Amino acid sequence: MRIKEGDKRNDILLASTRIFAKVGYHKSKVASIAEEANVATGSVYVYFKNKEDILLQIFEELWKKLYNEFKSISLDTSIDSPQKIEQMTELFFEHFTADIDLAKVFVNEQTQLLNDQMIQFSRYYYKFLDLGRDIVEEGKLSGSIYSNIDVDIFRHFILGAIRNLLNQWAVEPDKFPLDKIKTNFKSLIKHGILNSK
Amino acid sequence: MRIKEGDKRNDILLASTRIFAKVGYHKSKVASIAEEANVATGSVYVYFKNKEDILLQIFEELWKKLYNEFKSISLDTSIDSPQKIEQMTELFFEHFTADIDLAKVFVNEQTQLLNDQMIQFSRYYYKFLDLGRDIVEEGKLSGSIYSNIDVDIFRHFILGAIRNLLNQWAVEPDKFPLDKIKTNFKSLIKHGILNSK
Amino acid sequence: MRIKEGDKRNDILLASTRIFAKVGYHKSKVASIAEEANVATGSVYVYFKNKEDILLQIFEELWKKLYNEFKSISLDTSIDSPQKIEQMTELFFEHFTADIDLAKVFVNEQTQLLNDQMIQFSRYYYKFLDLGRDIVEEGKLSGSIYSNIDVDIFRHFILGAIRNLLNQWAVEPDKFPLDKIKTNFKSLIKHGILNSK
Amino acid sequence: MRIKEGDKRNDILLASTRIFAKVGYHKSKVASIAEEANVATGSVYVYFKNKEDILLQIFEELWKKLYNEFKSISLDTSIDSPQKIEQMTELFFEHFTADIDLAKVFVNEQTQLLNDQMIQFSRYYYKFLDLGRDIVEEGKLSGSIYSNIDVDIFRHFILGAIRNLLNQWAVEPDKFPLDKIKTNFKSLIKHGILNSK
DNA sequence: TATGAATGAGGCTTCATTCAT
DNA sequence: TATGAATGAAGCCTCATTCAT
Known part of the structure; x- marks a missing residue:
């Protein structure tokens, strides 16, 4: 006996995420x-x-949540742009590492779906991208980020x-521990590889 | 009139690359x-x-070529590690931008195929990855690359x-001109985003 | 209008029997x-x-029915072994001559299927064969059947x-009328051909 | 280098017999x-x-040989009808047990082929059957064989x-040794099963 | 005669989707 | 809403046969 309406829809979304993660969208x-x-x-x-609509809805929910979480960071005036990027990165990793199946679906299915269904794909994804742009622009203006970087x-x-790092983590979590990934990732984004000392 | 040996196999590989690029592997x-x-x-x-074997062979040929091209760079003792990385990047972009269909297939199909068919996937890809590791290790040892970077x-x-940049270029070449991508990419890899003045 | 459960499965079995009988399993x-x-x-x-599973199920149903019919004869203590053999023969002919398509399928497909799919073939067939053995053994013990006959x-x-006689009847029913076949068959089984006068 | 013309045709016939025996005509x-x-x-x-023609030719050669061997027995005036039947039986078993693959092909493919290709099937088979009829008729006339037996x-x-006995031998030679089969077979044909003592 | 790459019609099976209940 | 049996279009692959050499 179901507790309340709407459960079934969510059950299907969760089950799909699991199945898509395991065998891939097309083979599901x-x-x-x-059954799942x-x-x-x-x-x-x-x-x-x-x-296909199931997949689209998975991404709709995903980007809606991510967008909303990111928006509050974006609006925070107490931290500067590089800090915002760091926080967003952190949040991003957290969101996906908390749900490895969702991570796999994101990694494996989004690009193709986006190429196929550009029109129907979640508006939140584009709004999320816009947030990113705004933050980088802001950093460029304030001088904390190289001005010659193209935002797009x-x-x-x-x-x-x-x-790609999420994918590696999802496939070989032992070889790619999350902490190591995050530390390296942040460092690479901030300073690149050159030892300019 | 029979076509001389070897042509047909290649015709099929080229046609497949075109079709896979256009509609995706699973929908091909x-x-x-x-017919193509x-x-x-x-x-x-x-x-x-x-x-599936066609797709595997496309990647086999791709990585075989790339590996061989990269090997000569890797062995060149007249340039240092960061320069090698730059040259390899250049070569990488060149290889794919010379064949937009191949780029699309690489971008859209490799991850899934790799997850599904890890065993059968081209050994040259793994050898290519090893080349990359060697170069970065070399750079860390010589001090030109930050020593705290994890190679993997x-x-x-x-x-x-x-x-991902190749994908953007393939989807919207006008919005993402190659030169701009390459310049930004190299800069980001080398110095990151922070304006350390 | 949905047809009630169970009908469709049986429709398919009957249709298959007809088709297999007409053109043979492999060409069906x-x-x-x-459609049929x-x-x-x-x-x-x-x-x-x-x-192939359809064919296996046809034989499953066939031998299940035959086994059950034969079992009651086998257990009857009021008749002796030769009479049992006669009754079983009678029943056997009856069963197949009542369904000429089933006869054709039995004649044409069982041997090959048995050789190919020994493991999956109906257990009832083997139980049926066992019944036959028991009856002959019984006859040998009671002295009504030659003791030097090997049961297998x-x-x-x-x-x-x-x-083979069923096959002839199925192909040329006019040339091989059932009565004649049965009479001759029983006589041959009982007394052989030698006129020992 | 082939010794003489005609070898190739025979090689194919022999190879086909082996392959047909192993996997069955339709799956060959x-x-x-x-290749074989x-x-x-x-x-x-x-x-x-x-x-199909290969299969027909296998049977053509088979029945041609058998017919010729049987004809000499048939024409022999020094032995009576039951003895002829016994000799023919012996020859029949010998012929097939000398070539187990041929036995399997005969057992598994002849009935179906005969039903499908009655017209093209080897005339020698029908002539062979006629020989059998003549011998039995002769036995009935001379009184050595029950007169009420229908020859066909x-x-x-x-x-x-x-x-069927050949099939059992081919499938389980250990369980059905040839001697035992032949002895029992002859006895059953001659005297049936009833212990009329 | 001999070859074996090339052909393409055809069959089995899958599976997203429907619909009567 | 919920069901799951039923559908049938569609696609992968096989393989007997052909034919240019």
């Missing part, structure tokens, strides 16, 4: 998702338009790097 | 590949075990960043 | 079976693992003979 | 046959119209029994 079967969610196959179509390129630089 | 149909290659459907199976993490940091 | 197409059963192609796979050989002797 | 691939025969795939079609039915009775 709607029937398996339904303890729901009838047909019920999936009560809550979602089709299989930097955003995709950093996202790509994070994504 | 073997029949479409055959001007070959009968069955001929695909003369040269490849199955559809750095390799995946840089690869992820490049991959 | 799943699509034809589905007034069912969608995919529905076949709701009830059966694959095409006799079982396969008689089965082979019946099978 | 022409390419496998060619050390011949190119295309060469098979130099000597045979198609795959008897022929198929005996062929079916032999075929």
Whole structure:
């Protein structure tokens, strides 16, 4: 007996994340998702338009949450731009390492889906990207960040790097412990590799 | 008129790269590949075990070439480690921007394939990664690269960043001109974002 | 209007028997079976693992029925062993001549399937063979059957003979009327051909 | 280097018999046959119209040989009908037990092929059957064989029994040693099972 | 005759989606 | 809403046969 309405939709989202993480979106079967969610196959179509819609909704929820968390950092006037980037990075890693299946889905499915379904993809993702831009712009203006850095390129630089490190962590958590990843990541973003001393 | 040996296999590889780039591996149909290659459907199976094998062979050829090109840079004793990294980056961008379809396939399909078929995936990729490690180690020893950088993490940091930038370039070449990407990328890798004045 | 449960599975079994009888198992197409059963192609796979499974299930049902019918004869203590053999023969012919398609499938497909899928083949067939052995052993002990007859050989002797006669009847029913077959068969089994006067 | 012409055709026939015996006619691939025969795939079609033709030719050679061997027995006036049947039985077993692959092909493929290709099937098989009829008729006339036996039915009775016993021998030679099969078979044909003492 | 790469029709099976209940 | 049996379009792959050499 379900506690309240809406549970079923969420069960399906959670089950899908698990299944997508395990075998990949294209090899996942709607029937398996339904089974994993303890729901009838047909019920999936009560809550979602089709299989792709499930994936889109996973990303919708993901970016909605991330955007909202990031927004408060973005609006904080007590810290400077590089600190904001560091906090956002921290938050980003935290969010995904708390849910390894979600991390795998993000790493493996977002690029393709984005290329295919640019129009329908979560607006929150684009708003999230905008937040990033604003923060970097702010840093460039205040002089804390190199002024010659292209904001758009930097955003995709950093996202790509994070994504790949998350993937390595998800695949081999022992070889890539989170602390080490985060420390190195922050250092690389801030100072690069050159020992300019 | 029979075409001389070897051509058909290559025709199929080229056609597959085009098709995979356009619609993605999973949505590609073997029949479409055959048509694009001007070959009968069955001929695909003369040269490849199955559809996945085509993708594996694309990566085999890709990494074999890249590894060999990178090896000569790696062995060059006249340049230091940061310069090697810069040259390798340059070569990497060149290789993929010369073949936008190959770039798309690399960006969109490699991670999933690697997760699924770790064992069968091109050994040259792993040898390529090893080259990268050696160069960074060398730089750390010689003092030109920060000694606290973890080599494994750095390799995946840089690869992820490049991959995502290649993707942006492939999707919106006008918004992400190659020169701008390369300049920014090199600067970010070398010095990071902090304006240390 | 959905048909009540159980019907579709049986429809498919009956349709398969007809199709297998007409063109042989290997030349039968799943699509034809589905059409003959007034069912969608995919529905076949709701009830059966694959095409071979249909054939296995046909034999499963066949030998289950035959075994159960034979068991009651076997247990009857009011008749002696030769009479039991006669009754079983009678029943055997009856069962197959009542369903000529089933007869054809039995005649044409069982040996190959048995050689290929010994493990999955109906256990009822082996239990049926055991019943035959028990009856002959019983006859040998009571003295009504030659004691020098090897039971295993006799079982396969008689089965082979019946099978081939069923085949002739199925192919040319006019040339091989059932009564004649049965009379001759029983006589041959009992007394052989020698006119020992 | 081949010794003489005609070898290749025979190589293919022998290879086919082996392959058909091992996996069954329908599951045999022409390419496998060619490989087994050390011949190119295309060469098979130099000597045979198609795959089915190979099977037909195997049976053509088989029944031609058997017919010729049986004819001399049939014409021998020094032995009576039951003795002829015994000799033919002996010959039959000898022929197949000398070539277990041929036995398997005979057992598993003849019935289906006969049902499908009645017209093209070896005339020698029908002539062989005729020999059998003549001998039995002769026995009935001379009084050595029960006069109420139907010749056609008897022929198929005996062929079916032999075929099934050959199959058992081919599958489990240890459980069904040839001597035992032959002794029992002859006894059953001659006297049946009833202990009429 | 001999070859074996090339062909492409065809079949089995899968699985997202529907719909009668 | 919820179900899950039923659907049938679609795709991968096989393999008998051909044919240019």
